[in-house]
Amino acid sequence: MPGSSQRFLEKAQGLPVDQVFLDLEDACAPAVKESARHQIVKAITTGDWSGKTVVVRVNDLTTHWTYRDVITVVEGAGDRLDCVMLPKVQDATQVRWLDLLLTQIEKTVGLPVGRIGIEAQIENAKGLVNVDEIAGSSPRLETIVFGPADFMASINMKSLVVGEQPPGYPADAYHYILMRILMAARTHDLQAIDGPYLQIRDVAGFEEVARRSAALGFDGKWVLHPGQVDAANAVYSPSQEDYDHAELILDAYAWATSAAGGFKGSAMLGDEMIDEASRKMALVIAGKGRAAGLSRTTSFTAPEES
Ligand code: GLV
Numbered sequence: 001m002p003g004s005s006q007r008f009l010e011k012a013q014g015l016p017v018d019q020v021f022l023d024l025e026d027a028c029a030p031a032v033k034e035s036a037r038h039q040i041v042k043a044i045t046t047g048d049w050s051g052k053t054v055v056v057r058v059n060d061l062t063t064h065w066t067y068r069d070v071i072t073v074v075e076g077a078g079d080r081l082d083c084v085m086l087p088k089v090q091d092a093t094q095v096r097w098l099d100l101l102l103t104q105i106e107k108t109v110g111l112p113v114g115r116i117g118i119e120a121q122i123e124n125a126k127g128l129v130n131v132d133e134i135a136g137s138s139p140r141l142e143t144i145v146f147g148p149a150d151f152m153a154s155i156n157m158k159s160l161v162v163g164e165q166p167p168g169y170p171a172d173a174y175h176y177i178l179m180r181i182l183m184a185a186r187t188h189d190l191q192a193i194d195g196p197y198l199q200i201r202d203v204a205g206f207e208e209v210a211r212r213s214a215a216l217g218f219d220g221k222w223v224l225h226p227g228q229v230d231a232a233n234a235v236y237s238p239s240q241e242d243y244d245h246a247e248l249i250l251d252a253y254a255w256a257t258s259a260a261g262g263f264k265g266s267a268m269l270g271d272e273m274i275d276e277a278s279r280k281m282a283l284v285i286a287g288k289g290r291a292a293g294l295s296r297t298t299s300f301t302a303p304e305e306s
Pocket residue numbers: 087121123146147148149150151195196
Protein backbone atom coordinates (compact mmCIF):
# COMPACT_ATOMS: atom_id res chain seq x y z
CA MET A 1 0.00 0.00 0.00
CA PRO A 2 1.43 3.40 -0.89
CA GLY A 3 2.32 5.14 2.37
CA SER A 4 1.18 8.41 0.85
CA SER A 5 -2.46 7.36 0.50
CA GLN A 6 -4.67 7.70 3.57
CA ARG A 7 -7.45 5.80 1.80
CA PHE A 8 -5.27 2.79 1.03
CA LEU A 9 -3.72 2.77 4.49
CA GLU A 10 -7.21 2.47 5.95
CA LYS A 11 -8.41 -0.07 3.39
CA ALA A 12 -5.44 -2.37 3.98
CA GLN A 13 -6.55 -3.06 7.54
CA GLY A 14 -9.69 -4.91 6.45
CA LEU A 15 -8.11 -7.26 3.88
CA PRO A 16 -7.82 -11.03 4.49
CA VAL A 17 -4.06 -11.10 3.95
CA ASP A 18 -1.16 -12.43 6.02
CA GLN A 19 0.96 -9.34 5.67
CA VAL A 20 0.60 -5.71 4.72
CA PHE A 21 3.52 -3.60 3.67
CA LEU A 22 3.28 0.15 3.72
CA ASP A 23 5.46 1.58 1.01
CA LEU A 24 7.85 4.49 1.03
CA GLU A 25 9.63 3.34 -2.11
CA ASP A 26 8.32 3.01 -5.65
CA ALA A 27 4.60 3.43 -4.92
CA CYS A 28 5.35 6.77 -3.27
CA ALA A 29 6.23 9.83 -5.38
CA PRO A 30 9.47 11.61 -4.38
CA ALA A 31 7.63 14.81 -3.43
CA VAL A 32 5.53 13.04 -0.80
CA LYS A 33 8.02 10.57 0.64
CA GLU A 34 8.70 12.74 3.66
CA SER A 35 5.06 13.25 4.60
CA ALA A 36 4.36 9.58 3.89
CA ARG A 37 6.79 8.58 6.67
CA HIS A 38 4.56 10.37 9.19
CA GLN A 39 1.37 9.05 7.63
CA ILE A 40 2.73 5.53 7.97
CA VAL A 41 3.68 6.05 11.62
CA LYS A 42 0.17 7.32 12.33
CA ALA A 43 -1.49 4.46 10.44
CA ILE A 44 0.56 1.83 12.27
CA THR A 45 0.11 3.32 15.72
CA THR A 46 -3.60 4.11 15.44
CA GLY A 47 -4.89 1.40 13.07
CA ASP A 48 -6.14 -2.12 13.76
CA TRP A 49 -3.63 -4.49 12.18
CA SER A 50 -4.48 -7.52 14.27
CA GLY A 51 -3.71 -10.82 12.60
CA LYS A 52 -1.40 -9.22 10.05
CA THR A 53 2.35 -8.94 9.81
CA VAL A 54 3.07 -5.21 9.52
CA VAL A 55 5.99 -4.21 7.34
CA VAL A 56 7.29 -0.91 5.97
CA ARG A 57 9.30 -0.79 2.77
CA VAL A 58 11.94 1.92 2.94
CA ASN A 59 13.85 3.38 0.01
CA ASP A 60 16.91 1.56 -1.27
CA LEU A 61 20.44 2.43 -0.29
CA THR A 62 21.35 4.18 -3.52
CA THR A 63 18.98 7.00 -2.50
CA HIS A 64 19.40 9.61 0.22
CA TRP A 65 16.08 8.70 1.89
CA THR A 66 16.81 5.35 3.50
CA TYR A 67 18.24 6.37 6.88
CA ARG A 68 15.50 8.88 7.62
CA ASP A 69 12.84 6.42 6.47
CA VAL A 70 14.11 3.87 8.98
CA ILE A 71 14.64 6.33 11.84
CA THR A 72 11.26 8.05 11.49
CA VAL A 73 9.26 4.85 11.11
CA VAL A 74 11.03 2.78 13.77
CA GLU A 75 11.26 5.58 16.33
CA GLY A 76 7.61 6.38 15.75
CA ALA A 77 6.06 2.93 15.41
CA GLY A 78 8.79 0.38 16.20
CA ASP A 79 6.82 -1.35 18.93
CA ARG A 80 4.08 -2.32 16.43
CA LEU A 81 6.28 -2.94 13.42
CA ASP A 82 7.20 -6.53 12.49
CA CYS A 83 9.73 -5.99 9.71
CA VAL A 84 11.47 -3.43 7.58
CA MET A 85 11.68 -4.32 3.91
CA LEU A 86 14.83 -3.25 2.11
CA PRO A 87 14.42 -3.07 -1.67
CA LYS A 88 17.04 -3.57 -4.39
CA VAL A 89 19.48 -5.24 -2.00
CA GLN A 90 22.80 -5.70 -3.76
CA ASP A 91 25.03 -7.28 -1.13
CA ALA A 92 25.23 -8.42 2.47
CA THR A 93 26.67 -5.12 3.75
CA GLN A 94 23.40 -3.36 2.94
CA VAL A 95 21.44 -5.72 5.17
CA ARG A 96 24.07 -5.43 7.90
CA TRP A 97 23.78 -1.63 7.72
CA LEU A 98 20.05 -1.91 8.34
CA ASP A 99 20.58 -4.41 11.16
CA LEU A 100 23.00 -2.05 12.94
CA LEU A 101 20.75 0.97 12.48
CA LEU A 102 17.77 -0.95 13.85
CA THR A 103 19.83 -2.01 16.86
CA GLN A 104 20.80 1.60 17.59
CA ILE A 105 17.22 2.80 17.34
CA GLU A 106 15.93 -0.05 19.49
CA LYS A 107 18.51 0.77 22.17
CA THR A 108 17.76 4.49 21.99
CA VAL A 109 14.00 4.19 22.34
CA GLY A 110 13.98 1.17 24.64
CA LEU A 111 12.66 -1.51 22.31
CA PRO A 112 13.78 -5.16 22.64
CA VAL A 113 16.93 -5.49 20.57
CA GLY A 114 16.55 -7.75 17.54
CA ARG A 115 12.77 -8.15 17.48
CA ILE A 116 12.20 -6.20 14.27
CA GLY A 117 12.92 -8.38 11.26
CA ILE A 118 14.23 -7.62 7.80
CA GLU A 119 12.85 -8.59 4.40
CA ALA A 120 15.31 -8.29 1.51
CA GLN A 121 14.12 -7.75 -2.04
CA ILE A 122 16.21 -9.23 -4.83
CA GLU A 123 15.61 -6.96 -7.80
CA ASN A 124 18.76 -6.76 -9.86
CA ALA A 125 21.55 -8.88 -11.26
CA LYS A 126 23.97 -8.01 -8.46
CA GLY A 127 21.45 -8.93 -5.78
CA LEU A 128 20.81 -12.28 -7.40
CA VAL A 129 24.49 -13.07 -7.83
CA ASN A 130 24.99 -12.27 -4.11
CA VAL A 131 21.75 -13.80 -2.84
CA ASP A 132 23.44 -16.58 -0.85
CA GLU A 133 25.50 -14.20 1.25
CA ILE A 134 22.57 -11.79 1.51
CA ALA A 135 20.38 -14.59 2.88
CA GLY A 136 22.98 -15.34 5.56
CA SER A 137 23.79 -11.73 6.42
CA SER A 138 21.72 -11.10 9.56
CA PRO A 139 19.71 -13.02 12.17
CA ARG A 140 16.98 -10.42 11.61
CA LEU A 141 16.45 -11.60 8.06
CA GLU A 142 13.11 -13.40 7.70
CA THR A 143 12.22 -13.22 4.03
CA ILE A 144 13.73 -12.98 0.57
CA VAL A 145 11.39 -11.34 -1.92
CA PHE A 146 11.68 -11.46 -5.71
CA GLY A 147 11.02 -8.06 -7.34
CA PRO A 148 10.21 -8.95 -10.94
CA ALA A 149 9.59 -5.43 -12.27
CA ASP A 150 12.92 -3.97 -11.22
CA PHE A 151 14.64 -7.24 -12.02
CA MET A 152 13.36 -7.30 -15.59
CA ALA A 153 14.57 -3.73 -16.04
CA SER A 154 17.94 -4.55 -14.46
CA ILE A 155 18.74 -7.37 -16.87
CA ASN A 156 17.19 -5.70 -19.97
CA MET A 157 14.57 -8.41 -20.35
CA LYS A 158 12.64 -7.80 -23.56
CA SER A 159 9.18 -7.47 -22.07
CA LEU A 160 7.01 -4.86 -20.40
CA VAL A 161 4.54 -7.24 -18.78
CA VAL A 162 5.78 -7.93 -15.28
CA GLY A 163 6.12 -11.60 -14.46
CA GLU A 164 4.93 -12.79 -17.87
CA GLN A 165 7.21 -14.73 -20.17
CA PRO A 166 9.06 -12.49 -22.63
CA PRO A 167 7.85 -13.16 -26.19
CA GLY A 168 10.10 -15.39 -28.23
CA TYR A 169 11.62 -17.42 -25.40
CA PRO A 170 10.52 -21.05 -25.54
CA ALA A 171 10.92 -21.91 -21.83
CA ASP A 172 10.38 -20.31 -18.42
CA ALA A 173 12.53 -17.18 -18.27
CA TYR A 174 12.12 -16.97 -14.47
CA HIS A 175 13.01 -20.50 -13.48
CA TYR A 176 16.67 -19.81 -12.75
CA ILE A 177 15.93 -16.61 -10.84
CA LEU A 178 13.21 -18.16 -8.71
CA MET A 179 15.24 -21.29 -7.98
CA ARG A 180 18.31 -19.30 -7.04
CA ILE A 181 16.27 -17.22 -4.57
CA LEU A 182 14.51 -20.29 -3.23
CA MET A 183 17.75 -22.19 -2.62
CA ALA A 184 19.27 -19.25 -0.74
CA ALA A 185 16.10 -18.82 1.33
CA ARG A 186 15.83 -22.50 2.23
CA THR A 187 19.54 -22.74 3.04
CA HIS A 188 19.04 -20.08 5.71
CA ASP A 189 15.55 -21.11 6.78
CA LEU A 190 13.89 -17.97 5.38
CA GLN A 191 10.61 -17.44 3.60
CA ALA A 192 10.68 -17.04 -0.18
CA ILE A 193 8.08 -14.66 -1.54
CA ASP A 194 7.21 -13.91 -5.16
CA GLY A 195 6.65 -10.28 -6.17
CA PRO A 196 3.85 -8.36 -7.83
CA TYR A 197 1.69 -8.98 -10.91
CA LEU A 198 0.75 -5.62 -12.32
CA GLN A 199 -2.17 -6.56 -14.60
CA ILE A 200 -4.49 -6.25 -11.64
CA ARG A 201 -7.70 -6.99 -13.56
CA ASP A 202 -6.34 -10.23 -15.03
CA VAL A 203 -6.84 -12.64 -12.12
CA ALA A 204 -6.33 -15.68 -14.36
CA GLY A 205 -2.95 -14.25 -15.39
CA PHE A 206 -2.08 -13.66 -11.74
CA GLU A 207 -2.99 -17.26 -10.90
CA GLU A 208 -0.88 -18.64 -13.70
CA VAL A 209 2.19 -16.70 -12.64
CA ALA A 210 1.59 -17.51 -8.97
CA ARG A 211 1.27 -21.23 -9.69
CA ARG A 212 4.76 -21.17 -11.18
CA SER A 213 6.50 -20.03 -7.98
CA ALA A 214 4.08 -21.96 -5.71
CA ALA A 215 4.91 -25.17 -7.57
CA LEU A 216 8.61 -24.69 -6.90
CA GLY A 217 8.05 -24.08 -3.19
CA PHE A 218 7.62 -20.32 -2.73
CA ASP A 219 5.59 -19.39 0.33
CA GLY A 220 3.48 -16.58 -1.09
CA LYS A 221 3.18 -13.67 -3.43
CA TRP A 222 2.44 -9.97 -3.22
CA VAL A 223 -1.01 -8.74 -4.10
CA LEU A 224 -1.51 -5.22 -5.41
CA HIS A 225 -5.30 -5.25 -5.41
CA PRO A 226 -8.02 -6.87 -3.27
CA GLY A 227 -9.10 -8.80 -6.39
CA GLN A 228 -5.85 -10.82 -6.24
CA VAL A 229 -6.18 -11.85 -2.58
CA ASP A 230 -8.40 -14.93 -2.92
CA ALA A 231 -6.36 -16.25 -5.82
CA ALA A 232 -3.12 -15.84 -3.86
CA ASN A 233 -4.50 -17.52 -0.75
CA ALA A 234 -5.79 -20.42 -2.86
CA VAL A 235 -2.66 -20.92 -4.97
CA TYR A 236 -0.20 -20.98 -2.06
CA SER A 237 -2.36 -23.20 0.18
CA PRO A 238 -2.51 -26.96 -0.43
CA SER A 239 -5.70 -28.40 -1.93
CA GLN A 240 -8.05 -30.17 0.51
CA GLU A 241 -7.10 -33.48 -1.12
CA ASP A 242 -3.35 -32.91 -0.67
CA TYR A 243 -3.87 -31.69 2.89
CA ASP A 244 -5.90 -34.79 3.84
CA HIS A 245 -3.32 -37.01 2.15
CA ALA A 246 -0.46 -35.33 4.04
CA GLU A 247 -2.16 -35.80 7.41
CA LEU A 248 -2.83 -39.45 6.56
CA ILE A 249 0.83 -40.00 5.70
CA LEU A 250 1.87 -38.49 9.04
CA ASP A 251 -0.55 -40.74 10.96
CA ALA A 252 0.30 -43.85 8.98
CA TYR A 253 4.03 -43.32 9.38
CA ALA A 254 3.73 -42.54 13.10
CA TRP A 255 1.75 -45.76 13.52
CA ALA A 256 4.17 -47.87 11.42
CA THR A 257 7.20 -46.71 13.39
CA SER A 258 5.50 -47.29 16.76
CA ALA A 259 5.38 -50.54 18.77
CA ALA A 260 1.81 -51.14 17.56
CA GLY A 261 3.01 -50.98 13.96
CA GLY A 262 6.07 -53.18 14.64
CA PHE A 263 8.71 -50.42 14.54
CA LYS A 264 8.78 -50.47 10.75
CA GLY A 265 10.77 -47.83 8.86
CA SER A 266 8.49 -47.96 5.85
CA ALA A 267 4.86 -48.82 5.42
CA MET A 268 2.05 -48.99 2.90
CA LEU A 269 -0.67 -46.36 2.78
CA GLY A 270 -3.08 -47.86 0.28
CA ASP A 271 -0.91 -48.51 -2.77
CA GLU A 272 1.75 -46.03 -1.75
CA MET A 273 4.96 -46.89 0.06
CA ILE A 274 5.87 -44.25 2.64
CA ASP A 275 9.02 -43.71 4.68
CA GLU A 276 10.84 -40.96 6.56
CA ALA A 277 11.21 -38.84 3.41
CA SER A 278 7.46 -39.11 2.82
CA ARG A 279 6.94 -37.85 6.37
CA LYS A 280 9.12 -34.80 5.68
CA MET A 281 7.19 -34.01 2.49
CA ALA A 282 3.90 -34.48 4.29
CA LEU A 283 5.00 -32.18 7.11
CA VAL A 284 5.42 -29.32 4.62
CA ILE A 285 1.95 -29.76 3.11
CA ALA A 286 0.27 -30.41 6.46
CA GLY A 287 1.98 -27.36 7.97
CA LYS A 288 0.81 -25.12 5.16
CA GLY A 289 -2.70 -26.57 5.33
CA ARG A 290 -2.94 -26.03 9.08
CA ALA A 291 -1.63 -22.49 8.69
CA ALA A 292 -4.28 -21.86 6.03
CA GLY A 293 -6.98 -23.07 8.45
CA LEU A 294 -7.91 -26.30 6.61
CA SER A 295 -9.56 -29.13 8.57
CA ARG A 296 -9.23 -32.83 7.89
CA THR A 297 -11.99 -34.64 6.11
CA THR A 298 -10.47 -38.12 6.51
CA SER A 299 -8.98 -40.04 9.41
CA PHE A 300 -6.41 -42.81 9.71
CA THR A 301 -7.36 -46.34 10.66
CA ALA A 302 -4.56 -48.73 11.59
CA PRO A 303 -4.50 -51.93 9.51
CA GLU A 304 -5.80 -54.97 11.44
CA GLU A 305 -2.96 -57.28 10.49
CA SER A 306 0.56 -55.97 9.79
C1 GLV B 1 8.86 -4.97 -6.88
O1 GLV B 1 9.35 -4.18 -6.13
C2 GLV B 1 9.28 -5.14 -8.23
O2 GLV B 1 10.16 -4.38 -8.65
O3 GLV B 1 8.75 -6.03 -8.90
